[in-house]
Amino acid sequence: MKTEPAGSPAGLRIFAGRFHVSAGWRQKIQKLFRRIQKSEKKRMKVNLIFIGDARMKGLNKNFRKKDKTTDVLSFPLEQNGRKIEGEIYISCPKAKRQAPRFGNNLEGEILRLAVHGFLHLLGYDHHSPNEQREMFAREEKYLKGFGAAGSGGGPC
Numbered sequence: 001m002k003t004e005p006a007g008s009p010a011g012l013r014i015f016a017g018r019f020h021v022s023a024g025w026r027q028k029i030q031k032l033f034r035r036i037q038k039s040e041k042k043r044m045k046v047n048l049i050f051i052g053d054a055r056m057k058g059l060n061k062n063f064r065k066k067d068k069t070t071d072v073l074s075f076p077l078e079q080n081g082r083k084i085e086g087e088i089y090i091s092c093p094k095a096k097r098q099a100p101r102f103g104n105n106l107e108g109e110i111l112r113l114a115v116h117g118f119l120h121l122l123g124y125d126h127h128s129p130n131e132q133r134e135m136f137a138r139e140e141k142y143l144k145g146f147g148a149a150g151s152g153g154g155p156c
Contacts, residue, residue, distance in 0.1 A: 011037070011045045019050040019092045025107055028146060029114050036118050036142055045085040046121065048114060056091040069094055072113040074120035088117030108148030115142050116151065126151075 012033045014026055029048065037044055051059075053069040061067045063075070071094045078085040090113045099109035116139060124135040139150035 011043065013047050015047060015049045017050055018052075021050060021110075025110060028107075028111055032111060032115055032142060032146065033118065036115070036122075039142070040122055042122060043083045044118070044121065045083070046118070047087045048117070049087060049089050050092050051089050053091055053093045056089060056094065059089060071095055071098060072117045072120075074117045076121050076123075079123070084121055086121040088114065088121065090114065090117065102151065103149040108146075111143060111146055111148040112139065112150060115139050118142075 012030060014021060014029065033044070033046070056073070057067070057069040059073055060070050063073070064070075069091055071091055073089045074086060075088075076084065076086040090110065092110075095109045095113055096106050099106050102109060102112060104112060119135055119138055124131070124138065126132040126135045136151050140152075143150050
C-alpha cells in the first residue's frame with residue numbers, strides 16, 4: 001500500500017492503495033491539513049485512506065447500519081483536549097461520480113471530502129440547520145484558494 005513520503009506534515013498519513021493520488025494532490029491535502037490544524041488550534045494525527053465502493057459499503061453497513069456506499073467516513077479514535085486522532089476513508093469511485101454535483105473535478109472533490117472528514121474528526125456535524133451552516137462555512141473557508149467547491153449547504 002502506498003503511504004505518504006517522509007516529508008509529509010506530522011500527523012497526516014495518506015494511504016492510496018490501488019488508487020492514484022498524485023504528488024500534487026498529496027501536497028494540497030497536506031496544505032489543507034496544516035491550515036485546518038492551525039486555524040482550529042488542534043493537533044491531529046490522521047490516517048487518510050482511499051478505498052473503493054465495496055469496502056466503503058461494508059464500513060457504512062457495519063458502523064452506520066446503512067447498506068450502501070458513501071463518499072467519506074470519519075472515525076475519531078481519540079479526543080484528548082487539543083489532540084485528536086482518527087481515520088478518514090474516502091471512496092474514490094463515489095468521489096468521481098459525484099464531483100460534478102458539487103461543481104468539482106475529481107481533485108476538487110477529493111479535497112472537499114478530505115476537509116469534510118477533517119471537520120468531522122474535529123467534532124463538526126451537519127444534522128441540524130445550524131450545524132450545517134457552521135460546518136459548511138468552515139469547509140468553504142478552508143477550501144478557499146484550492147480551486148475546489150465546498151458542499152454549499154446541500155445534502156452530503
